[in-house]
């Protein structure tokens with residue numbers, strides 16, 4: 001199956017590719033798979049489902065793979081990270097996550113909305 005749908009609801013079952021980000025990542029991931037100095041986001045609660053691991057403290061657009069689908073995350077950087085509704089750190093500030101903190105469920109306000117993040 002090819003991912004031809006734009007952001008929004010994409011059947012998770014269709015997407016098994018793990019090419020977003022960095023190479024050798026497994027088809028599913030646990031929180032401890034998130035490397036140091038990375039921000040990691042998952043599509044489902046408790047660090048399950050689709051995911052994206054990003055080195056450093058910013059991502060201007062998460063991409064169609066996981067846009068508006070994040071439900072859990074880890075911040076393994078040394079910075080507080082702010083997560084935004086739109087690309088390029090626009091729209092609502094959805095969540096602030098301190099250095100080293102994790103969110104097994106980011107809650108109803110931010111759920112399925114994250115599109116970008118950066119240190120703040």
Ligand SMILES: [Ca+2]
Pocket residue numbers: 067068084085086112113114115
């Ligand atoms: Ca969004």
